[in-house]
Amino acid sequence: MVRLRHIAIATKDPEKTAAFYQKVFGLKFLKRVSSSPRVKSGVFLTDGHTNFAFLDYPSDEAADMKGGANFEGLHHLGFHTDNLAEINAQVSSTEAEKIGSSEGLTYAFDFDEKFRGPNGVIIDVSTKGWDLAPPAASAAPASEEKTLKKS
Numbered sequence: 001m002v003r004l005r006h007i008a009i010a011t012k013d014p015e016k017t018a019a020f021y022q023k024v025f026g027l028k029f030l031k032r033v034s035s036s037p038r039v040k041s042g043v044f045l046t047d048g049h050t051n052f053a054f055l056d057y058p059s060d061e062a063a064d065m066k067g068g069a070n071f072e073g074l075h076h077l078g079f080h081t082d083n084l085a086e087i088n089a090q091v092s093s094t095e096a097e098k099i100g101s102s103e104g105l106t107y108a109f110d111f112d113e114k115f116r117g118p119n120g121v122i123i124d125v126s127t128k129g130w131d132l133a134p135p136a137a138s139a140a141p142a143s144e145e146k147t148l149k150k151s
Contacts, residue, residue: 006078
């Protein structure tokens with residue numbers, strides 16, 4: 001079975017963008033990423049079913065797209081599957097392009113495979129899935145606020 005479990009929005013201000021989605025849609029805080037091999041900064045939220053990432057990409061290469069360092073908007077979708085081989089077989093019968101794999105990478109990414117669909121939308125496919133539950137109140141750092149503040 002395949003389920004949409006991840007939506008990533010590219011933004012130059014992840015904090016401000018995440019604050020909007022928290023205020024308007026009641027999304028819950030998951031984590032912040034201050035720096036990783038693929039993003040300058042990011043904020044992750046959830047509605048309990050879908051992981052939402054608000055990411056600032058440092059380069060076109062990191063964003064997997066030409067103009068990606070300056071792009072703002074829907075960046076990629078993530079699907080959770082229990083059968084990666086079946087998804088790979090289905091993708092290979094289309095015009096979609098495989099653009100990445102987490103195999104052999106030293107940094108722990110949530111995706112297993114990464115594709116570019118027929119309209120240029122990036123698609124992550126994962127057998128591990130994404131964080132969907134906010135951290136327990138006792139496990140959250142004391143400085144963590146329940147709702148992000150606008151900058």
